[in-house]
Amino acid sequence: MYLPFRFILLLSIGFCAGNLFADEVFPDGTPIPDWFRETETPDLHDFGKLFRISDYGVVEDSTLLQTDGIQAVIDRAHQSGGGVIVVPKGTYLSGSLFFKPGTHLYLERGATLKGSDDISHFKIVETRIEGQTLKYFAALINADRVDGFSISGDGVINGNGLRYWKSFWLRREVNPECTNMDEMRPRLVYISNSKDVQLSGVRLENSPFWTMHLYKCENVKILGVSIFAPYAPVKAPSSDAIDLDACKNVLIKNCYMSVNDDAVALKGGKGPTADKDDNNGENRNIVIEDNVYGFCHSVLTCGSESIHNYNIIVRRCKVNNAQRLLWLKMRPDTPQNYEYITMEDISGDAVNLLYIRPWTQFFDLKGHPALLMSYASHITMRNIRLDCHAFFNVDSSPQYQLSDFLFENLDIRTAIPPENTENIQKLIFNNVKINGITNH
Numbered sequence: 001m002y003l004p005f006r007f008i009l010l011l012s013i014g015f016c017a018g019n020l021f022a023d024e025v026f027p028d029g030t031p032i033p034d035w036f037r038e039t040e041t042p043d044l045h046d047f048g049k050l051f052r053i054s055d056y057g058v059v060e061d062s063t064l065l066q067t068d069g070i071q072a073v074i075d076r077a078h079q080s081g082g083g084v085i086v087v088p089k090g091t092y093l094s095g096s097l098f099f100k101p102g103t104h105l106y107l108e109r110g111a112t113l114k115g116s117d118d119i120s121h122f123k124i125v126e127t128r129i130e131g132q133t134l135k136y137f138a139a140l141i142n143a144d145r146v147d148g149f150s151i152s153g154d155g156v157i158n159g160n161g162l163r164y165w166k167s168f169w170l171r172r173e174v175n176p177e178c179t180n181m182d183e184m185r186p187r188l189v190y191i192s193n194s195k196d197v198q199l200s201g202v203r204l205e206n207s208p209f210w211t212m213h214l215y216k217c218e219n220v221k222i223l224g225v226s227i228f229a230p231y232a233p234v235k236a237p238s239s240d241a242i243d244l245d246a247c248k249n250v251l252i253k254n255c256y257m258s259v260n261d262d263a264v265a266l267k268g269g270k271g272p273t274a275d276k277d278d279n280n281g282e283n284r285n286i287v288i289e290d291n292v293y294g295f296c297h298s299v300l301t302c303g304s305e306s307i308h309n310y311n312i313i314v315r316r317c318k319v320n321n322a323q324r325l326l327w328l329k330m331r332p333d334t335p336q337n338y339e340y341i342t343m344e345d346i347s348g349d350a351v352n353l354l355y356i357r358p359w360t361q362f363f364d365l366k367g368h369p370a371l372l373m374s375y376a377s378h379i380t381m382r383n384i385r386l387d388c389h390a391f392f393n394v395d396s397s398p399q400y401q402l403s404d405f406l407f408e409n410l411d412i413r414t415a416i417p418p419e420n421t422e423n424i425q426k427l428i429f430n431n432v433k434i435n436g437i438t439n440h
Contacts, residue, residue, distance in 0.1 A: 026285060026311040027340035027378060036251050036287050039223055041152060041200045047104045049083035051076065053092070060090030065116060067095040077103045087111040087155060095121030096138035096186065101146050107155025107202055115140040115186065115208070117163040122186045128215045128245060129181060131270035131305025133279045136181065139190035139213070149191060150198045157204050159188045161229065161236055164208035168237050179362060180238050185209040195219050205229065207239050211259065215245040216281065224254045231260040231295050240265050241296070245305075246281030253287075258294025262301040262327070266312070270305040270334045272368035282308035289313070295321045299350070302338045302376075303329025304359045312341040319348030324393075325386065327352075328376050329359035330400045333366075336374035344380070349387040353412065356402065356423075357395045374400040382408040390416040391434065396423040407432050 024032040044050070051073050054060070058069040070085070074097065077083040082102025089110035095118075099105065107113060116122070122137040129136045140159060143149045151157075168183040175182075188207035191197055192215040200223040204211050211227050214220060222242065229239035241257040244250055245267040257263040269280025283306075293299055299322055302309050306329070319325065325346065328338055356376065391414045394402070403425040410432045417434050421427055431438065 027313065027342045027380065028311055030311070032287070035219070035249070039221070039251070039253060041198070041223065042150075044084060044106055044152070047082070047084045047150065048102070049077070049080065050086050051083050052086045052088060054088050058092060060088075060092065062091035062093055062114060065093050065095065065121060067097065067116075067121060070094050071097055074099055074103055087113050087153075094140065096123045097141055098138070099141070099143040099146055099149060103146070104150045104152070105141065106151075107153035107157070109154035111153070111155035113140070113155070113157050115159045115188065117160045117208075119164075119184045119186065127190065128192060128213070128279075131267060131274070131280070137184060137186045139187040141189045143190075143194060144192045145194060146191070147195045148197075149194055150200070151189070151202055152198070152200045153202055155202060157188060157202060159186075159205065159207035159211070161185075161206045161208040161239070162234060165234050165236050169235070180209070187211070187213050189213065190215070191217055193217070197221070198223070199225050201225065203228070206236065209238055210240045210243050212241065213243045213245060214247050214250070216247065217250075218248045220247060220250045222250075222252045222255060226256045227259060228256075228294075229259040236260040243267055244283050244286065246283065247286070248284045250283075250286045251289075252291065253289050255291045256294070257291065257296060259296055261296070262298050263293055263296040263322075264288055264299070265301045266303075266309045267305045268307045268309075270307075270331060272333060272335075272366055272372055274307050274334050280307060282310060283312070284310045286312045289315045289317070291317045293317065293319045293322055293348070296323065298322065298324040298327035298355070300325070300341075300343065301327040301329060302341075303327075303336070304331060304361060305334075306338070307334065307336055309338045310340055314343040314346070316345045319346060319350055319386070322348070322350040324352045324355040325350050325384075325388075326354050326379075326381070328356040330356065330374050330376070330397065331359050332371040332399045333368070334374070335372045336400075338376040338379075340378045342380040342382070343384070344382045346383070347385040351389045352393045353384070353386055353388050353391050353414075354381070355393045357393070358397050358399060371399045376400065376402050377404045379404070380406045380408070381410065382406070384409075385411045387413045390414060391418045392420060394420050394423050396420065401425070406430070
């Protein structure tokens with residue numbers, strides 16, 4: 001049988017790529033499952049019947065609150081056996097919405113689901129926030145125990161956060177000890193206790209608080225999502241792009257993130273007995289790849305509410321104007337272990353390549369007699385070309401141990417070369433060029 005040369009070439013490329021992918025491993029050496037390479041978005045009609053909100057009495061009006069009308073469409077879809085809630089072109093104002101099993105959200109091009117800037121339009125529910133399970137305000141989009149849940153389309157979910165941000169900074173002027181939760185603000189998207197979740201294509205912007213918070217979720221794919229919150233002229237406080245809170249098997253790919261806090265933050269609990277609380281947990285098997293970063297406090301942050309992060313990869317990313325590439329927040333009131341983290345094939349600019357210091361915001365030993373010991377180990381940073389102010393910003397502390405750090409094939413232009421390297425045990429430099437000179 002005759003096969004065109006182009007087809008033979010494609011088969012060869014596919015075979016080689018397949019072999020290459022087969023050799024891919026997590027930082028601890030275990031194989032990366034094929035699931036992480038399956039990035040096709042399902043057809044909208046695969047999810048069942050389409051429930052266009054404008055067909056059920058919801059009107060295009062950016063000033064008219066329509067929470068009840070939109071929620072009624074979600075409930076109707078759920079009662080009908082499931083389906084897709086479609087937001088058509090236009091702007092629709094809403095408070096907290098709760099998706100049910102079998103339901104999905106799709107935003108057409110030109111569609112905006114806009115959050116209310118009145119906190120009374122958001123229900124108080126038992127939820128997860130800042131490493132605690134407690135009563136707090138629901139997000140704009142909520143999905144709890146909704147396996148297979150998806151958010152997709154070319155539209156926008158806009159948190160309408162300006163009023164919340166201004167209020168937060170005014171309150172901080174009056175009370176500098178004001179916590180994030182004291183100034184009442186909703187998150188934009190909160191998905192919890194769910195498996196096989198996918199977000200694709202949409203733009204998430206101007207969240208009053210954390211933008212996307214995933215708690216105890218497994219098998220999550222975030223593909224081609226754009227996340228934005230400003231750092232000027234009014235800073236969007238605590239507007240983390242993606243918070244992974246006790247999650248397993250997560251792929252974040254082809255996304256854009258620029259927010260006035262961490263781009264991806266790994267959370268999981270805090271406090272002296274955090275590792276014994278069933279509400280808490282580790283983050284494991286996280287792949288973050290092919291993304292672009294604008295301004296953010298850090299490309300990847302472990303903490304501040306975090307107990308165990310394991311097998312984390314950040315690769316093939318471009319960074320512009322980040323404060324830090326990797327930030328390890330070490331809480332002296334929480335037992336922590338950050339291990340097997342690899343950052344590779346990254347270029348751009350950041351203030352710090354690596355930042356490790358004790359984190360004491362809202363410190364509370366809760367009666368525990370002594371500081372807790374924490375660990376960070378098997379951290380690899382390789383194939384990185386970066387302009388930065390400081391290579392290291394690593395404090396020594398008897399409260400944590402740092403070991404088995406590898407810096408390999410780096411080309412770094414920096415005002416402050418590596419200092420305090422004695423703070424890391426088993427530190428290896430291999431082909432590290434600093435300001436044009438390979439001296440490590």
